[in-house]
Amino acid sequence: MTADELIQYxxxxxxxxxxxxxxxxxxxxxxxxxIDIALYFTAFAVVIALTVITRIGSVPATDPLLGAILxxxxxxxxxxxxxxxxxxxxxxxxxxxxxxVSLVVLIxxxxxxxxxxxxxxxxxxxxxxxxxxxxxxxxxxxESKRSSGVTKxxxxxxxxxxxxxxxxxxxxxxxxxLPEEYTTTIQAITDTLGLASAISYYFGFVTPSxxxxxxxxxxxxxxxxxxxxxxxxxxxxxxxxxxxxxxANAVGAPNARIGLWDDDKKVLRFSLDEVETELAxxxxxxxxxxxxxxxxxxxxxxxxxxxxYADAAKANNAxxxxxxxxxxxEKRLGVLIAYAPHAPIFADEDLxxxxxxxxxxxxxxxSRALIDEAARVRAHEEVALLKDDFLSAAAHDLKTPLTTLxxxxxLLERRALRTPDAPVDLASIQKLGKEVQRLRxxxxxxxxxxxxxxxxxxxxxxxxYIVALAQEICARxxxxxxxxLVEAQEPVVGxxxxxxxxxxxxxxxxxxxxxxxxxxxxxxxxxxxxGCNHLTVTDSGIGISxxxxxxxFERFHRGSNVDDRRFAxxxxxxxxxxxxxxxxxxxxxxxxxPGQGSTFHVELPADALREL
Numbered sequence: 001m002t003a004d005e006l007i008q009y010x011x012x013x014x015x016x017x018x019x020x021x022x023x024x025x026x027x028x029x030x031x032x033x034x035i036d037i038a039l040y041f042t043a044f045a046v047v048i049a050l051t052v053i054t055r056i057g058s059v060p061a062t063d064p065l066l067g068a069i070l071x072x073x074x075x076x077x078x079x080x081x082x083x084x085x086x087x088x089x090x091x092x093x094x095x096x097x098x099x100x101v102s103l104v105v106l107i108x109x110x111x112x113x114x115x116x117x118x119x120x121x122x123x124x125x126x127x128x129x130x131x132x133x134x135x136x137x138x139x140x141x142x143e144s145k146r147s148s149g150v151t152k153x154x155x156x157x158x159x160x161x162x163x164x165x166x167x168x169x170x171x172x173x174x175x176x177x178l179p180e181e182y183t184t185t186i187q188a189i190t191d192t193l194g195l196a197s198a199i200s201y202y203f204g205f206v207t208p209s210x211x212x213x214x215x216x217x218x219x220x221x222x223x224x225x226x227x228x229x230x231x232x233x234x235x236x237x238x239x240x241x242x243x244x245x246x247x248a249n250a251v252g253a254p255n256a257r258i259g260l261w262d263d264d265k266k267v268l269r270f271s272l273d274e275v276e277t278e279l280a281x282x283x284x285x286x287x288x289x290x291x292x293x294x295x296x297x298x299x300x301x302x303x304x305x306x307x308x309y310a311d312a313a314k315a316n317n318a319x320x321x322x323x324x325x326x327x328x329x330e331k332r333l334g335v336l337i338a339y340a341p342h343a344p345i346f347a348d349e350d351l352x353x354x355x356x357x358x359x360x361x362x363x364x365x366x367s368r369a370l371i372d373e374a375a376r377v378r379a380h381e382e383v384a385l386l387k388d389d390f391l392s393a394a395a396h397d398l399k400t401p402l403t404t405l406x407x408x409x410x411l412l413e414r415r416a417l418r419t420p421d422a423p424v425d426l427a428s429i430q431k432l433g434k435e436v437q438r439l440r441x442x443x444x445x446x447x448x449x450x451x452x453x454x455x456x457x458x459x460x461x462x463x464x465y466i467v468a469l470a471q472e473i474c475a476r477x478x479x480x481x482x483x484x485l486v487e488a489q490e491p492v493v494g495x496x497x498x499x500x501x502x503x504x505x506x507x508x509x510x511x512x513x514x515x516x517x518x519x520x521x522x523x524x525x526x527x528x529x530x531g532c533n534h535l536t537v538t539d540s541g542i543g544i545s546x547x548x549x550x551x552x553f554e555r556f557h558r559g560s561n562v563d564d565r566r567f568a569x570x571x572x573x574x575x576x577x578x579x580x581x582x583x584x585x586x587x588x589x590x591x592x593x594p595g596q597g598s599t600f601h602v603e604l605p606a607d608a609l610r611e612l
Contacts, residue, residue, distance in 0.1 A: 004188050007192060008195075011191065014201075015044045015045065015048060015198050015201075018201055019042060021205075021206045022037045023042070029300050031300055031301055033084075033087035036084045039083075040077070040081060040083075043073045043077050043080055067110075071125070072111075074129070075103055075106050075129065077165075078103075078128060078136075081132065081136045082132055082136060085135075109121055126169060126170070130169055133166040137162045137166065140158050143155045148252055150212055150215045150216055152252065153252075154215075154252075156204075157204035157207075158205065161196075164194075164200060167193055168197060171193065175190070220356075223246035223249070223360070230242055243258060244258055247338060250353065251354060251357070253339060254339075254340055254341070255316075255338070257337050258335070259291075260334040260365075267279060268287065268291065268335060285306055290323035297322070299320065299321050302321055317341045318339040318341065322338045322351060324336050324337075326358045327358075328362045328363070334365075335358070457580055458500060458583045458584060460497065461497050462497075463494075464496040465492070467488045467491060470486050470488070477509050477513050484521075485523050486525075492528050493533075494606045504581065504602065508577060509524070511539075511574070511600075512598075516540055520540030520597070521540060522537070522539050523538045524536070531605060532605060533606050534603055534604075535604075538597065538598070538599040539598055542562075542594070543596050544592035545559065546593075548560055549590060552574055557575075577600075584604050
């Protein structure tokens, strides 16, 4: 046996193996695509069988009838491949009609013209084969580009097989016109091309499980690689979209969907293009059957197996569907489905892959549920802590003025009862007024903190001269112990709520004085640059630690170095200052170090009114 014969016999053997496999599959699942694949390789099998018959001498190779039959089956390869393309993508009607007419005319010509046939007829036959093969090659390559995963590689393998077959016919056609001394070389080339075509078709139509898993690995590895980060996405919708995309790529399907189980309504909820649909599980549906039986299910023809959903399947371009339950322990979370317009895209072994992806989806969804639960617990704890902080701060700060009010009220009452004609105790009444004012201030802080939280602090805006406000506030707080200085080289003017800007500066200066128990300068500096007004308040007080600086503008936060008995307050002043600055379109920040004083910097847009 020569090397050329070995190559030829090997290619024949591969074609026969493909023929047996696809024929068995067509009998098991008589779908149009499976039947067309079987017919295509039946033509190969018949051509091989007729060639073997002539070689063993059962029928002379020169027999005109045998030759015409052989040519007919060879010509049918192009037509059958066009039919096969239609099972995977859309074929224009005129292309299919042209292939049918061309095949019929050429087959009739093969029987009418006895060997030797006219050269023009041979050229037409070669043109028929090559032309339609080129069309199918382009179609399979286009389908490969549109697909992903296993489907992408299968379509590429089929396209490669068709390319080798097309080149084989072209070389054979040239060989007819070449002198006899080139026959051996041409035969070697065509045999090699035939073997390459057979191997490519084998990978495309009868993909071995090992190779199929290898083709799935890159997309599957990418999906599993991202699995750890998916629970951290902003919301469940984003997680599901990523899982759907990863599942489709891993299986090689155009589409994958996840339906989540709604235990209250007893339905599966699917989201498609922001439209939510509900599906009640039922045993006669692939999706419902997978959910109810907790087993992966494959349906190659939705319209045949579920006639009631034929229109919906057609609308979603779905013919075949894989479905697997998403379950965490005993808890049923939903179902994962992958569907495609063509049944041959899937294979039985894809069920195991879909179940693996569904199990991974269960882990991701459960992880997300745990993260959400942890966030809810943490939020609840933070709310409880905030509540405790507020009650503690409010109780402490309200207790002092209330105690003073009650004590002085009782004292005044006893004096009035004992000596009705005694002169008015002006000092006690002034003390009462001072404590009432303090109470009022505390209550107003609480109300303003609520307004800051709701973004409703700012009232009517008007032209405001901040330097003048700062000088007025500085004069009120100036003392020998805390000299207050204002530095400004120019007017600093903007469209603001003057009451709130006054409150902002007042709070900062009050804090500067309060948290400088050993005295020291309080400096207010104001300036203007392009589009912005700036104000800083600097003190020489106890300072703020680096850790506390991160939270100094938060509600109820007080520094770790603040003694509540020494420095009264609820931790709302700076929170309100931040609200005033931000609701004017500005910012507030602080720089400080323990024992080295603090500087608060406010930046406000100079044309705030026009911007808003």
